[in-house]
Amino acid sequence: MSPQPRRTTTDGLESRTRTTGHFSDTESSLASVSTNQSQAARKEHKITRLLSYLGSNNPLPAEIAADDVVWLMDNTAFRDAKGAWQAEFVAAAFDKQPSARVLDIVGEIAHKVGLSKGAKEEETIERRIGPFVMEVLPGRRIRVNFGRRTQLKLGPGGRNGISSDLVKLPDLRGGSVVRSTADVPIEVTGLLGMKTLFAEPEGWAVISDIDDTIKVTQTSDPVGILRSTFVSEPTPIDGMPELYGQIRELVTPSAPFFYLSASPYNLYPFLRSFRDAYYPHGQLILRDASWMTVSGLLSSLTLGTEKYKVDRIRKIHGWLPRRKLICIGDSTQSDPEAYGDAYRAFPGWIKLILIRKVTDIAAIGIREKNEPERFEKAFAGVPR
Structure with missing residues (x-):
């Protein structure tokens, strides 16, 4: 008998939020492009596809070609x-050639958010939908120039096109920021530059949620999520850019910020631009479970968020166990439970937890998310 998945303390809240917001109905009616791999599959060699199942153990990775798209992510x-x-x-x-179903998907999203056919907002939807309709390229190796003297070889990536490599780096002064660029054919597009902050073992650090903590997302409303992601101008929560600016001054510019979100990696360019416009620089840590599906955006933000966030916080603790942590979140998702779990798992590590209590009950959908009993349970054993 296979083991049952661990139920988290927010499973019930997530289930009721999804039921109240009719998430399943919205997801089932949205197009999934994850099975539409015709263009990329045709150009991929059979051996490349087969070996990509080995992930980083792939002995014959493919190089980046001129018609590919590459993303490098700050760390x-x-x-x-x-x-x-x-x-x-x-x-x-990714393959630069988008899915053939772009216009269909744009039309579906426009319809869901109440736009009339041919509305000018469809141009914004088409531009933002790009990362959801570019087909992933498994088994690729990406060469990166780290600073001026070091070249790194990242990958090869697995079936989802993502590579994750733990790399040894030159000895530099703590607080240094090194810029890297992808060493790829000149025709390649994407996010070809990244920054690496060198964080010493001690000092302060910040872990922050994104959706409805620092950015208006409406995570309890599927139509609200689609509108804020694909149509509306990304909007910071009132007062939060100022608060984060003050925190950065208090903890010093060299203190690392981690922006931890249940949003899928498809939104990395969108969220990176938002971060750069309003908040201190920091590492975006996103979710790759629903890559290549628009409906997966909704499930990412509403399913298993507590377990996911605790897992990523555990990774950050492994990197910086002697830092003093400030954790900031909100009441719409599982931030209270995730931060409470982390406080109990790593005694003495987290020094301050700030939860933005979202008071627009209509946007939340379930009043109990702001009830005192919820916070008392989430923060059991955590000093006030």
Whole structure:
């Protein structure tokens, strides 16, 4: 008998939120492009496809070609047990040719958010839908120029096109920021530059949620999520850019910020631009479970968020166990439970937890998310 998945303390809240918001109905009616791999599959060699199932153990990775898209994602370097620097490098590769169903998907999203056919907002939807309709390229190796003197080889990526490599780095001063660029054919597009912050073992650090903590997302309403992601101008929560600016001054500019979200990696370019416009620089940590599906955006934000966030917080603790942590979240998702779990799992590590209590009950959908009993249970054993 296979083991049952662990139920988290927010499973009931998530289930009731999804039922109240009719998430399943919306998801089932949205197009999934994950099975529409005609263009990329045709150009991929059979051996490349087969070996990509081996992930990083692939002995024959494919190189990036001129008609590919590459993303490099900002990261944070930390010292290992011997004092040497290392960092996790995450990169992704796509086929530049989008899915043939782009116009269909644009039309479906426009209809869901109440736009009339041919509305000017469809241009915004088509532009933002790009990362959801570019087909992933498994088994790719990406060469990166780290600073001026070091070249890294990232990958090969697995079936989802994402590679994740723990890389040893040159010895630099803590607080340094190194810029890297993809060493690829000149025709390649995407996010070809990234930054690495070198964070010493001690000092302060910040872990922040994104959706409805620092950015208006409406995570309890499927139509609201689609509108805020694909149509509306990304909007910061009132007062939060100022608060984060003050926090950055208090913890010093060299303190690492981690923006931890249940949003899928498809939104990385969108959220990176939003971060750069309003908040201190920091590493975006997103979810790759629903890659290549628009409906997966909704499930990412409403299913298994507590377990996912605790797992990623555990990884950050492994990198910086001696830092003093400030954790910031909101009441619409599982932030209270995830931060409470992390506080109890790593005694003394988290020094301050801030929860934005979202008071627009209509946007939340379930009043109990703001009830005192919820917070008392989530923060059992956590000093006030």
